[in-house]
Amino acid sequence: DAGITQSPRHKVTETGTPVTLRCHQTENHRYMYWYRQDPGHGLRLIHYSYGVKDTDKGEVSDGYSVSRSKTEDFLLTLESATSSQTSVYFCAISAGPSTDTQYFGPGTRLTVL
């Protein structure tokens, strides 16, 4: 399995609090992605990164920000969590964008009360 870890794996927080999820990889892959998965919606891309300090928005980026200061770490921040952001969050990595396989992390289950 690709070396991808996510932390925390589970988190419960309250509405209005900031939350940061971390994705760490040991594969030295250039591309990193954050997805959320909700019942009835499959996986939806939030943000992605194509290099250190290079990021762009996905289809559901509102309410989320990301940062990538090192190749191995990609952080997802919810500045002020809302109940609609209760979801399972997956990080993924790939060596290149084209048809390269994306490898997914184990996921973080976030509950916003």
Add this chain to the structure above:
Amino acid sequence: LAKTTQPISMDSYEGQEVNITCSHNNIATNDYITWYQQFPSQGPRFIIQGYKTKVTNEVASLFIPADRKSSTLSLPRVSLSDTAVYYCLVVPVGSGNTGKLIFGQGTTLQVKP
């Protein structure tokens, strides 16, 4: 990105061959067809990818007709452990591709004993 359509769910029994068909009528010339598998409480995992005709690996076969408007994922002799959600994706190749993937809702395959 080309939209894909696949059945929401399928049932099968152990030992049977399972074929999941995906429709992608608007596929572009530079698009590849890719399938991912997701087990409960895990991130998706790449299964197979192809451009045309037939591709086979140790897990599955992928059949793509000449017009490429559909594809069929074939799982030989399924077991209970093949119970999962299967996603069909169309992935563009080329310098403009950022690696964004559209997963859709996938097909939930339930294998029964």
